[in-house]
Amino acid sequence: MSKPTSNPSKKSVFGWYKNHISAKMICSIILLIVFTCAAFSIAESKISSRLTNELEDQFDLRLATSIQSMNAYLESIPENPADIDGTGNEGYKKIKAKLESILVTDTLENVYILSNNTGKEQIVVLTGVDDDYGTDYAFSDDMKAAIDSQKMTYSSIYKDEYGIHKSIFLPLKDRDGKTFGIAGIDIDASVIPATQTFIFWFTVVIVAVVIVIGVAVAFLLSRSLTRPINKLVNATQKVAEGDLTEEFALQRQDELGTLAGSFNAMRGNLETLIHQISSSSKVFSETAGNINQSSNEMGASSHQVALSMNSVNEGVSEVVVSITDSTSSIVEVNEELAKVTSEVTGMQQMVHEVSSYSKDGQVLVEKTLSQMDVIQQEMKQSQDAAAQLDTRSKEISDFITVITHIATQTNLLALNASIEAAHVGEHGRGFAVVAGEVKKLAEQSSEAANSITELIHSTQQDSQSVLASIEQGSQAVEKGQQWIHEMSENFNTIFNGVSSFSAQIGHLKESLDKTDRSFELITDSMQKISGITEEQSAGYQEVGAAIEEQSATIQEIAGAIRNLSQMADELQASVQYFKVS
Template structure:
């Protein structure tokens, strides 16, 4: 158990050393050193926004491709409808030929020509939409058959019926029926081909939607991870140096001037603060050393002054020479106090420079905060773009639902055709009964009635096939509708996911805001150091004032020899006070570690 724990600690320590080396290498990149704090955080923000923008554009293009494929599905459905209408036209042509043979009514000629014109109209719409060579060739054969049927009707059946050449127009009618049956079969084959193409288009559209969702999910995850990692990476680089600066500042504030200097190579605000802290530490070391020297000097002179006062008290004849020495010592002390005051003024200037650097860091943090706000705004725009994508998917679902409605209308039309075929079959049966009653004179009419009945049966069979085709189209349409509904649900989930990403970006903004507050606290601490230094400067000024008072007292003592004893007592008291002040100064200096 202990061995496993020790192994984990070693592994953790190695990982920490590796991360530290990696951070040091990245932080020592030349162009990185020249960037300000706001610019460094701006780089991370730019990377995050760029990744999200690329993800949005890529998803948009994939959805546009899927929408184009759905249009292809719709076009295939329209083509299948027109093929079905074409088959219905050929059936109608066959029945029109039969009706013309029965009653020779000219209105059937107009009906036949109108049907030919309708087919030509459908042909103009179908032919350009066919892209495969097989479908084009098959439709060309259908067109050729249509021309043959038209030629047989106008060139053979029409004149033979007028001339009552029964055998000839019956043979022509049989030939036309065969061509119509062949043409309907070709139309059914063409419809099957288009149905297969529609299945391929549906499959391709499904694959495109799945790919879009996968790309969207992966791009959002990668963008979020890289964005957060870049923010954390930059924050860790900066926080390491800031923690080191805070540590050095705390050590200096506690009196430890022997702490190692902050090492940071760069041009940003943290580097300026590091150099200011190092300069302040060096100045404080020099200043404290000189203060220590002056304090020792003051202590020594105070002792000499005390001894001199005792000697003057014992032997007044030596007062003149002793007073001269005391006067010289007091002047030196005043001079030392003046130098100490000047050094303290210089120290105050350095502290103010450090405070100004802290304010610059605070301003840079505010700039980073502003950039993060802009990033949050761009994130909201991405959410709006995702809403537009959601609308596009909803429009595709509505279009496929419209296709399903058109298919239902075809079913109703086929049902009407079936009813007409049943009525035709019934009429043919009645005609056969009447022909049987007419006997020999109704034999030809019976043949026609039998042909009409056969034609009605063929129509019934064709309508049955058309019904199955339409049902197949409806089934595929329902599948496409289900797939689109599923894709639409996935897009809604993607919309919710990008909303969650926006909330994550808001958390990043809150973290940057907290860092800005911490930088403000550091700036406030530097201001407190400045205030403390101001009070220290006042204390040193008091020492200088005391030194000047001592010198004045000594001069007064030299000028008033008549009051020697009384003056010596005052000098002794002043020397004692000066010694106590020197001890206080020594105790203050002892708090610093040089």
């Protein structure tokens, strides 16, 4: 099976884009143009849609205004379009003249009245046509929708053999309130697609002009930039090959001109640097030999000093061990004392908290006692109010008894009046009716009085229950006050005991703090002595290590100097690669 090969043309195009800055510039500008054209297209679509919606709204407003004017006229005249039976009808002539006037005044296409009253869809009145009555005309879906919904209905923009239109339909009713047809108005809507077409082609022209100008600008701009860049590339290739003799000149005032000037300055500085390196490497090679001999002698002396410092360091280390053991013992005692002090401090804080809680409890008990006094006063007021309510209920019961007696007397009077009216005969019939109504009213008053009596009796029973409950509540409040007084005395005893214990803990804490400070001073002193001794030991060790490192460094320096001498020779050979003036 053979391996698939890549497309040569695709690789060539990618290589051209990758290896040429002009290709990247042209592609970037073209991409920007594409985005700009896309933005123009989106803007065109949005503008066209918004303008179309605004135009349709204006058409709907014109149609609504015209058909409302037409409907107002039809409602103001005595003739009804449903009564029109031919072109000779007076109502037909009057209505058609008005429709023709609306057509001219509002600049409309057609104004008409259609009917389907007899099951036949036909024209009743149509502007611009003489023999219009009775002509068959099939109702559109929008017309049927207007009749079904009994609402004014707008059609969408539609096209037929006569042009592009937008219509409005309004259901019409006969004298019995039954819908017999519709009133309709057509308006020329050709301006909407014409406007959309104009905006589309205008956008196409703008996009085409932008593309042509953008491509031309991209080509010219890339050409003006790549020419001097190519010259600079050739000059840098010569410098890379070691030729520093040729100067690069570019007569431009922009960034490329600045780059060319900087390149010439770099070439000159590089040429000067090559001269300096060539002369300095010769001097450095001679000096390196002398330094190498001196470093060997210094290394031998440093080794003897390092041996002496090691002996001194061993004696100091023994002193450090002894001081460290003493310091550890003192630190352990100090730590135990710190633990005791910490526990006493915690105990003191706890005592303070207990004292604070007991004080807060005492305050809370006093507030509770005060609130119990308020509750007792309110219970007394409630007891007085309940007693007064019972007294008022008894008074109301007495009033209801009087009302019941009056209703009974009124009922008897109404009965007597009915009897007297019956004796009078026909002349007393009206008075008998009034007497009957008075009797009904007296009976209703008696029933209401009985209901109120039952309600008052129930209220009196509830009042007695409330009085008993309030009395029990008052007794409970008095017992609560006694208990709270005893609780307040207990809190005072607790608070005094806690305060005394807190004072004793405070004295113990002060003694422990003084002892702790003394141990801290001793510990600090021992640690300082130990630290100083350790620093001396470390200092001796560092001196010995530094001397050994110095000896090793001197040997490394000697080796480095030998390497530098060799590198100076190699550098001298490398400088010979460059061609300088």
